[in-house]
Amino acid sequence: MRARRRHVLVLTAVDAERDAVAAGLAAAGRAGSGFEAVTVGVGPAAAAAGTMYALMEKLTVERWHPGLVISAGIGGGFAPAAPVGSLAVAETIVAADLGAQTAEGFAPVAELGFGRSEHRPPAGLSRSVADALAAAYGPVLTVSTVTGTAERAAELAGRHPGAVAEAMEGFGVAEAAAFFDFPVLEIRAVSNAVGPRDRAAWRIGEALAALTSAFGKLPGVLEVEAAHDGT
16 A cells, blocks of 8 residues: 655744754655644744644645644753754653642642643654654653753753753644644754753754754655554
8 A cells, every 4th residue: 555645734933943844854855745844933832822823724724634743943952862963852742840839849730630741742653753863762841941050950850750852842732733633743953951051052053954854854754654554
């Protein structure tokens, strides 16, 4: 049976990330061919709203049914798993600061009974993408405030063992995708280490180049996975 291509919607926070994704897709010969990258804004709220708008437009106006939604961009990497310039793929997409501070420590919103604190991408697909991209694989944390101290980095790592990266949009994108029951992935290129804030040490250009490289490879990976699924 011939594999059917996945229609893929990629959501980024800023135009520079979108352009890096588009450059990778163009290099793979897939620009405008079943893939589209859209900028939705910075932070989980903007990401959720922008993703919902983009999905509604695809479904109702363009009659374009995404088979996969991807949150993509640059982010911070947890050492030593995800050094600067490397890639990270989410095993789980975690709302790391959505909850309450208590005398016993941080309580995630799910423990408070008010919703969910994480989304799980399709395990086989996310693992295959991570392997194909030689990416770190583990929880990717969504935060509303970027980590800027060693103490905060240690707290997050302690609460989320195996965390590989943090960014600001993944959980928002995943919430919108879940509304339609669309599968979601999160792919991050690491521009800086999670920890003390040192803008001089950030390598944004290097991270954007890694993002371009990732999306140059991704279409082929998804086709292989679709063929394995028999779709």
